[in-house]
Amino acid sequence: MALYVKAAEILEKAENKQAALKTLVYDSKFSNIKQLFALVCEAQKFSSVLEEIIGSTRLLKLTKLRLPLAKVLVYDLLLGRGLKCGGTWKAALLKNRSRLQAALARIKVRQGVSDNQDLIPASAQQRGDQLLPRYVRVNTLKTSVEDAVDYLKREGFMYQGRARTLDDLKLKGKTFVQDMHIPEILAFYPKKDFHDHFLYKAGHFILQDKASCLPAHVLDPPPGSVVLDACAAPGNKTSHLAALMKNKGRLLAFDLDAKRLSTMSTLLLRAGVTCHQLNHQDFLKVDPQAPEHREVEYILLDPSCSGSGMVCLREDSDTDEARLTSLASFQLKCLNHALSFPRLSRLVYSTCSVHRQENEDVVSACLQQNSLFRLVPVLPQWPERGLQPLSQCLRASPSSTRTHGFFVALLQRRTEADAEVTPEPTSVGASPSESPGTTSALKRAAESECEDSESEEAPEPETQDAQTTQQTEPSAQKKKRKRKRRKKNKTLEPACPSTH
């Protein structure tokens, strides 16, 4: 209920041009910013169609709803993922459902379209260069890519093999391809909607942007390992980790938000994940030395961020410096905390933000404080790299990778061999001295409060050979290295002098 009340209020203000939609959503302090954003963005895109449906069915008269509230409810009922409320509104909408559906069908016939997305007026469509493929991650806990491809072919989809270039991801009609970077991803025509498809409902397909599959793909924990997902809900990356682990090992997932954890629980059940343990807990308060956490070897840290990489949120790209500073402070605290797990070997830090303050600056500041870890170059053929000098990291964007905006860094505990190599530069900025807006901003931020932007999920990569070479190694060798590292961790001296 609260979601629809807030969405209606914001939609009305945005349509009256009282303020930018993004500002209104952030100012609302709603608990699930991302969900609110998505609903208002979509309802606004379909606004004229919704108005026509509501007008022709005389819904306002029949239900006494106000127009903005009717719009968001009708959007979710007919075009979204179904009503997420109960009570009188749901009853009123369901009573009128067939009339509303008939009105929608009439508009589609009149406009000669079969896909709901084609009803969006050209002015509200995503810009051509931002029209992203519809990515689907095949859930390998339930099926294989081959079986999924065969199933789709039998349904009339046309498989074009494995993509080789970004242009191969420009798909039309029923054509689809396997992604060139992450093999369990299939890409479809941007407007393809799988929410009602059997493979989605049965948990064989996870609807996840390609960039958001990068963190688990890069971390690549082997089956049997002990993995921690620090800010896990609603859990798409957790389910990806479980798939890579083949449901073997321990996957500890933490999140502060009870509602999101409950959504996550449903998602994991549908995806057939069994190796996890959900914890409703502040990650910053998780004790790394506790017996149940001491064995953690892999951490995925995907903390709350500004969400500025999400294409839907980019219409208003003004940057609130205070907010970014506060987020960066929280992200840095999480990263520092994560690196304090005694047996940690590899960590992936990711955000769906395009701001350097939340990405390279955080990693850079953290590395200056944690000399036992180093950045590992990932996916060498991935086209967009972290801002200099952190080119080991990945960035993603609609124009260069045909995904939402994203950032991924892989940190690894140093080995003795690393210590012999000259440390690579990690400070972002033109000179060895502190660059403005980076480390100093983070120091300032350390005093401000943490903020939770509630980025949910929404929101790219080189050849498989390259990935395999850098992410997997023969297991015997891996075990040997692990044993060596464990032994060494007891006495390890910083490999390079810490600046703090």
Ligand SMILES: C[S@@+](CC[C@H](N)C(=O)[O-])C[C@H]1O[C@@H](n2cnc3c(N)ncnc32)[C@H](O)[C@@H]1O
């Ligand atoms: C970007 S979202 C995570 C998305 C998730 N990794 C996925 O792929 O579905 C950030 C999450 O961090 C959670 N969060 C924020 N502060 C936290 C904290 N101190 N400890 C644990 N979780 C936190 C939020 O509730 C939110 O669910």
